[in-house]
Amino acid sequence: MRRTGRVVAYDQSEPAIACDIDRDVDTSSSKYSGNAPARKVWVEIDGTSSCARCARGDGCGQVFYDQRRARIQLLCRTVLPVKPSQRVTVVIDDANGRWLWLVAGAYGLPLAGLLAGAALGAPLASALGTGVAGMALGGLPAVHSSAMMGELSSVIGALAGLIGGLFAWRRFSQRHSRQIEKDLCLHTARIEVVSAESLETK
Structure with missing residues (x-):
C-alpha cells in the first residue's frame, strides 16, 4: 500500500x-x-x-x-x-500478517461472543424448566412459554456475548494493539x- x-x-x-x-x-x-x-x-x-x-x-x-x-x-x-x-x-x-490480529480482534471477538451467547441461550432456558419459564412469562401455557423463553434467552445471550466480546477486545487492545501498531509502522x-x-x- x-x-x-x-x-x-x-x-x-x-x-x-x-x-x-x-x-x-x-x-x-x-x-x-x-x-x-x-x-x-x-x-x-x-x-x-x-x-x-x-x-x-x-x-x-x-x-x-x-x-x-x-x-x-x-x-x-x-x-x-x-x-x-x-x-x-x-x-x-x-507481507507481514501481524496487522490481521488487529482486524480479528476488533471484529472477531464481538462476533464470536454474540454467536456463542445466542447458541447457549436456548439450552440454558431449557435447563431452567418450563415451570420457571411459565412464571417468568405470566403463567402462559407451558408450550408457548417454553418457546418464548427460548427465543428470549437466545436474544439475551447474544447481547451478553456481544458485550463480553467488546469488553475482551478493549482489554486486548489496551495491552497489545498499541505495541503491534508501533511495530508494524517501524518494521x-x-x-x-x-x-x-x-x-x-x-
Whole structure:
C-alpha cells in the first residue's frame, strides 16, 4: 500500500538502524550502495479524498467528519536524505500478517461472543424448566412459554456475548494493539520516494 504525506520530524535520539538499501530505494537512481543506516522519520499521512457521491454534492457528509479527525502520523524508516515538510511517498508492506490480529480482534471477538451467547441461550432456558419459564412469562401455557423463553434467552445471550466480546477486545487492545501498531509502522513502513521539488531545494 502506498500513501503520500509530508515529513514532520525525524528521531535523532536513537541510533540508526541497519537497513538494506536495495529494499528501500531504487539503486539505479540512488547515490547510495550497499547497506546504509536508516533513520526513524515521522510522516503525516494525507487524508483520504471524498467518494464520487461527495464529489457530486449528494454524499453522506462523511468527508467533513474525516476532515475534523486528527491527522495520522506513521513512524517510518528511510536512508534517503529528508527534512521536515518534504513531500514523500510511504510504502507499507502487506507481507507481514501481524496487522490481521488487529482486524480479528476488533471484529472477531464481538462476533464470536454474540454467536456463542445466542447458541447457549436456548439450552440454558431449557435447563431452567418450563415451570420457571411459565412464571417468568405470566403463567402462559407451558408450550408457548417454553418457546418464548427460548427465543428470549437466545436474544439475551447474544447481547451478553456481544458485550463480553467488546469488553475482551478493549482489554486486548489496551495491552497489545498499541505495541503491534508501533511495530508494524517501524518494521514495514518505509519512505520510498521523496518529491523532486524538495530534493532540488535541499
